[in-house]
Amino acid sequence: MMDAGLPLLEVTDLATHFHTQRGLLRAVDGVSFSVRRGQTLGIVGESGSGKSALARTIIRILSKRHTTTTGRITFEGRDLLTVSEPDMRDIRGRDIAMVFQDPTSSLNPVKQVGVQIEEVLARHLGLRGRAAQTRAIELLTSVGMPLPQERLHQYPHQLSGGMRQRVAIAIALACEPKLLIADEPTTALDVTIQAQILDLLHRRQKAHHMAMILISHDLGVVAGYTDTVAVMYAGQIVEQASTRSLFRNCRMPYTAALMRSAPNLSDPPHTRLRAITGRPPDMVLPPPGCRFEPRCDDATDICRNRRPALSASDADGTHRYACWHPVASPGASA
Amino acid sequence: MNALADDPGHETASPVGATIPMRVRDRLGLRFWLPAAWITMVVVLAATASLLPLPSPIETDFTALSNWPDRAHWFGTDQLGRDILSRAIFGARISLTVGLLAPALGLGIGMLLGMTAGYFRGRVEIVIGAAMDAVMAFPGILVVLAVTAYVGASVPLLVILLGVLTVPTFMRVARANTLVFAQHDFVLAARAMGATHWRVLSLELLPNVMIPILIYALLVVSRIIVVEGVLSFLGLSLPAPWPTWGNMIADGQVELATLPYIPFIPAALMFLTVLSINLIGERLRARTDLRGSVL
Amino acid sequence: MTSYVLRKLLRLGLVLLVVAAASFLLMNLLPGDVALALLGNEATPEAVAQVRAELGLDQPLLMRYLHWLGGFLCGDLGRSYITQVPVMESILDRLPVTIELMLLSQGLALLIAVPTGVLCAYKAGSRIDQLANAVGLFLLAAPVFILAILLMFLFALKLRWLPSTGYVPFMTDPVRNLAHLALPALAIALAEWPSLFAVLRGDMIKTLQQDYIALAKAKGLGPAFILFRHALRPSSFTLVTLSGLQIAATIAGALVVETIFGLPGIGRMLTGAVYNRDMMLVQGCVAVISVGYVLINFGVDLIYALLDPRVRQ
Ligand SMILES: Nc1ncnc2c1ncn2[C@@H]1O[C@H](COP(=O)(O)OP(=O)(O)OP(=O)(O)O)[C@@H](O)[C@H]1O
Ligand code: SF4
Ligand SMILES: [Mg+2]
Numbered sequence: 001m002m003d004a005g006l007p008l009l010e011v012t013d014l015a016t017h018f019h020t021q022r023g024l025l026r027a028v029d030g031v032s033f034s035v036r037r038g039q040t041l042g043i044v045g046e047s048g049s050g051k052s053a054l055a056r057t058i059i060r061i062l063s064k065r066h067t068t069t070t071g072r073i074t075f076e077g078r079d080l081l082t083v084s085e086p087d088m089r090d091i092r093g094r095d096i097a098m099v100f101q102d103p104t105s106s107l108n109p110v111k112q113v114g115v116q117i118e119e120v121l122a123r124h125l126g127l128r129g130r131a132a133q134t135r136a137i138e139l140l141t142s143v144g145m146p147l148p149q150e151r152l153h154q155y156p157h158q159l160s161g162g163m164r165q166r167v168a169i170a171i172a173l174a175c176e177p178k179l180l181i182a183d184e185p186t187t188a189l190d191v192t193i194q195a196q197i198l199d200l201l202h203r204r205q206k207a208h209h210m211a212m213i214l215i216s217h218d219l220g221v222v223a224g225y226t227d228t229v230a231v232m233y234a235g236q237i238v239e240q241a242s243t244r245s246l247f248r249n250c251r252m253p254y255t256a257a258l259m260r261s262a263p264n265l266s267d268p269p270h271t272r273l274r275a276i277t278g279r280p281p282d283m284v285l286p287p288p289g290c291r292f293e294p295r296c297d298d299a300t301d302i303c304r305n306r307r308p309a310l311s312a313s314d315a316d317g318t319h320r321y322a323c324w325h326p327v328a329s330p331g332a333s334a
Numbered sequence: 335m336n337a338l339a340d341d342p343g344h345e346t347a348s349p350v351g352a353t354i355p356m357r358v359r360d361r362l363g364l365r366f367w368l369p370a371a372w373i374t375m376v377v378v379l380a381a382t383a384s385l386l387p388l389p390s391p392i393e394t395d396f397t398a399l400s401n402w403p404d405r406a407h408w409f410g411t412d413q414l415g416r417d418i419l420s421r422a423i424f425g426a427r428i429s430l431t432v433g434l435l436a437p438a439l440g441l442g443i444g445m446l447l448g449m450t451a452g453y454f455r456g457r458v459e460i461v462i463g464a465a466m467d468a469v470m471a472f473p474g475i476l477v478v479l480a481v482t483a484y485v486g487a488s489v490p491l492l493v494i495l496l497g498v499l500t501v502p503t504f505m506r507v508a509r510a511n512t513l514v515f516a517q518h519d520f521v522l523a524a525r526a527m528g529a530t531h532w533r534v535l536s537l538e539l540l541p542n543v544m545i546p547i548l549i550y551a552l553l554v555v556s557r558i559i560v561v562e563g564v565l566s567f568l569g570l571s572l573p574a575p576w577p578t579w580g581n582m583i584a585d586g587q588v589e590l591a592t593l594p595y596i597p598f599i600p601a602a603l604m605f606l607t608v609l610s611i612n613l614i615g616e617r618l619r620a621r622t623d624l625r626g627s628v629l
Numbered sequence: 630m631t632s633y634v635l636r637k638l639l640r641l642g643l644v645l646l647v648v649a650a651a652s653f654l655l656m657n658l659l660p661g662d663v664a665l666a667l668l669g670n671e672a673t674p675e676a677v678a679q680v681r682a683e684l685g686l687d688q689p690l691l692m693r694y695l696h697w698l699g700g701f702l703c704g705d706l707g708r709s710y711i712t713q714v715p716v717m718e719s720i721l722d723r724l725p726v727t728i729e730l731m732l733l734s735q736g737l738a739l740l741i742a743v744p745t746g747v748l749c750a751y752k753a754g755s756r757i758d759q760l761a762n763a764v765g766l767f768l769l770a771a772p773v774f775i776l777a778i779l780l781m782f783l784f785a786l787k788l789r790w791l792p793s794t795g796y797v798p799f800m801t802d803p804v805r806n807l808a809h810l811a812l813p814a815l816a817i818a819l820a821e822w823p824s825l826f827a828v829l830r831g832d833m834i835k836t837l838q839q840d841y842i843a844l845a846k847a848k849g850l851g852p853a854f855i856l857f858r859h860a861l862r863p864s865s866f867t868l869v870t871l872s873g874l875q876i877a878a879t880i881a882g883a884l885v886v887e888t889i890f891g892l893p894g895i896g897r898m899l900t901g902a903v904y905n906r907d908m909m910l911v912q913g914c915v916a917v918i919s920v921g922y923v924l925i926n927f928g929v930d931l932i933y934a935l936l937d938p939r940v941r942q
Contacts, residue, residue, distance in 0.1 A: 059846075059847055065754070065755075089851060091849070092846065092847055092848065092849035093848040093850075094849060097847065097848075098844070100843065100844055100847075101840075105839060106840040106843070107844070108841040108859055108863070109841070109863060109937075109938070109939060110862045110863050119850065119858075120848045123848060123850060124849060155939070157938070157939050171844070468647060468651075471648055471919075471923060472651065472919055473877035473881070473918065473919065473922050475877070475880060475884065476880070476918055477655065479884075479903050480652075480655050480903075480911055480912070480915050481655065483903040483906055483908065484906075484908070560772040561881070563772050564773070567774050568884060569904070570903065583774065583775070583778065587778050590782055591782075594782055597778055598778075598779075598782075601775040601779075604772065605770055606770075609766070609767065612766065612769060613766070
C-alpha cells in the first residue's frame, strides 16, 4: 500500500498566523505530518479549523503582507518556505496542484474553459495552439467530461456545478502533479455528484501514482478514499492515524464526536445526528490548555490548564492523539 | 505620511489591513479639525463680509492697478485696482450660497421621493425611478446652459437648476437607506403595533435615513461648489462686476503669465474649501460606516 | 448576445426620443420669447409677430415639435437667428475638435487610471498606495479649470514646452495638433483620474480576494499575468460604466478647457451661443451633445457585454 523511502511531503511544526485587526489569528498552529508518493492523506475538521489555511500555506498562495508562516515544508527534499518565489511558481501547478472547494468561484467567470486549461499547459509544458488544445481535450475526456471539444469555448456559468469541478480537476491534473491538494472538492456539490467526483479523483490518483491530500469536514467522505487521516481542531492536529485504525479505535473525544455527527449508512433512517454543541474557539485568543476543552464532556482541570501533546497510542507510533483523557481504546466508536 | 496611515476613507483596502487600534479610529483627528476650522473661517468671513473693514469689492482704484500682494492689500489688487482679499471674501458668499442652497433643495425633494420609493416599493418606486433616470439621461451642465441662455444668468436660477439636478442622487441614497432600515426590527415592530405609514416614515425612518444622507450631502456640496465655479468662470453665474471665485479666476486668467496671483488666489481658496469639505465628509463617512456601496 | 443587443437598441430608441423631446421642450416651454430676445425689448408688436411667423412660432407646439424632429432626423437643425449659418454646418465644423479632445482626455485618463489602479490594488495599504490615494484626494478637490490654468501656467507660460492657446487641425500637422491638445486633454484627464482610479482599485481589491485568483496563483502564473489577464477584466465592469457616465463631466470639462486654451470646439461655440442668446444654435448643440452622450452610453453597454459573458444571456 505504501512506498518505502522518504516521504514526498513532510510538514514540520507549521504555523500560519493571519494579521487581523484584532491581533494574530492562529489559523494553523504547530502542524506536522507527512505524505508518501501514491498515498492519500485525509485532513478532517469542522469549518474554521484551519484546513484551507493549511492547504494554502503549503503552496504558498497566502498574501505575505498579511500572514506569517513558520516551520518547515519539505517537498522532495526542498524546504518550500525558503524556495524563491519564481522557483515556487514553477512548482505550483506542475509539481503540486490544488482543487478548491467551490468550483463556481474558483473558475474565472470571464474566461473560456479551454483558455483556463491551456494557460497552465503553456506555463509549465510550453504547449500552445493546436497542441495545447488537443491536450486540453484529452484532459477533459479523462475527467469524464461529455463533449469535451465544445466545452473549450464555453464559459463556467454555462456548465453545471459538477462539470465545473471536473474542469477544475482537469486544470489540476494538467501537468501530472506529484501532489494534489483537494480542499473540500465536493462540499459545494449535490450528494449524487459527490461520489462521482471522489471516485474520479481516486481513479486519476491511482493512474498517475500521485500523492493526494484530501480535505473534508466530513469523516464519512474521507473514510473510503484515504490511507491515513489527520483530524484538525482549532489549527492543530488532534489525532492522526491510518484510516483503518482511526475508525476502529479513535482516542480523542473530538474525533469521537465527529464520528457520531457523521451520518452512518448502517443507521436506521431518521436517526438524529448528534451535532457537536458549542462553537470552535476564537483563534486570536485560544484556550490555554486543550482547545477542545470548552466543548468537551470529559474535560477536567488539567485539560483547562495544560495543553496535551500528541502521543502515540500503539506500538509503532503511527496512531497519535492529543488528549489527557483518551476515549477507551478498543472499539471506542459507537 | 502619518496622517495618511490611518486613512479609513478607503475601507475597501483589505479586510485584514494594517492593525489600527480602535482608539485611533474613534478620534476625529487633525484631518477633521483642520478642514473644519478652515470652513468655519470661510463661512464666518463670508457671512460678516459687509461688516468687516474691507475696501469695496467692486469699486475700481486706478491708483493701485495690478499690485502684487503687500501690506496694504494682503492678496494684492486686480487689473482694475480692486482689492482681491475683499473680492475673495465677497465671492465666497456666492460659492457658499449656491453650494449650500442647491443641495438643500435637492436633498429635500430627493429624500421625500427616495423614502417614498423605498418604503412603499412597487409601482411608486418604478415611476420615481424612471423619472430620475430621465433626468440623468441628460448631461446636467447642458440643461443649465440652455436654460440660462433663455432666462439669463442669476443666482436663484442656478440654485433651482443645480438643486433639481442633484435630486436623483439624493433620491438613490435615501431609497437605499430606507430599504435597509425598513427591514429592521424597530420598524417592523412599529408597524405591527399599528403605527400609520406617516408615523413610521417620519418618526422611525427619517432620523435613521437623515444621518447618512447628510453626510452624503457634504460630497454634493463640494461638487456643486465646483460646478458653480465652472459656470461663473463661463460668466453664467452672478453678473460682473460682482465677484465670484469663478469669475475672478476667469478675469485673472487673461494675464496669467505676468500676474499669476490674480487667478491663483481665488483658485487656491476654492481648492482648499472643496478639499476641506471632502476631508470632513470622508472622516464622517468612516465614522458612521456608510459605504459608497449603498449607492 | 443578439437579444441583449436588441433589448439595448430598443431602449436606445426610447431614450433618444425622450432626449430629443426634452431638448425641444426645454427651448419651447420656458418663459421668455425668442422673437423678443432677438429684436430687443423696444421692438414693435408687429415686428415681433412677423418674426414669430417667420420662425413658425405661431404654430401649435406639437406641430413645431414634429417639424423640428423631422428636421433633426434629416440632419437639419435650422439656421442660427444671428449668423444665418445652418446650425448643422457650424456644429459639424467644430465637432471634430471636441471629439478629438474627448477621445484624448478619456484615453489619457484610462491610461493613467488602469495601471495605477491595478498597482495600488495589488499593493493595497502600502506607501505607494497611500501616496496615490492622497494625490487622488487632492485632484478631486481641484476643478478642471483650476487644473487647466495651472498646467498652462507651468508648461506653456513658464517652461514653454507646449503652446498655450490656439489650434492646428490634425490633417495639417499632426504633431502640432497634438501639442495644442496635450495640455487641455491632460487637464480633463487629471480631473477624471481620481474617480476612475478609486473605482478600479476598489473592485480590483475585491477581485483579488476571489478563489479564482487563488487558483490562478496555484497554477504557477506570475503576478503580472494574474493582475492583467485574470483580475483586470472582471474588475472593470464598474470602471467601464463609470467612464461612460463620466462623459458628462468631460463635456463640462470641454466647455471650460476649450475656452481657456482657445480651442475652436463645440463647447466654446455653445458658450458663445449662450452669451449671444443664439437659441437655434444652443438648441442644436444641446440636442447633438445629448444624443452623443446617449450613444456613447449605449456603446458602453455593448462593451460591458463583451467584457462579461454572463450579461450576454
Ligand atoms: N485571509 C484571512 N484573513 C484572516 N483570517 C482568515 C483568513 N482566511 C481564513 N481566516 C481564518 O482562519 C481560520 C481558518 O480558516 P480556514 O478557511 O482555513 O478554515 P477551514 O477549515 O478551511 O474551514 P471551511 O471548512 O469553512 O473551509 C478561520 O478562523 C478564518 O476566519
Ligand atoms: S484533553 Fe481534556 S478537554 Fe481535551 S479532548 Fe481530552 S478530555 Fe477533552
Ligand atoms: Mg476551507
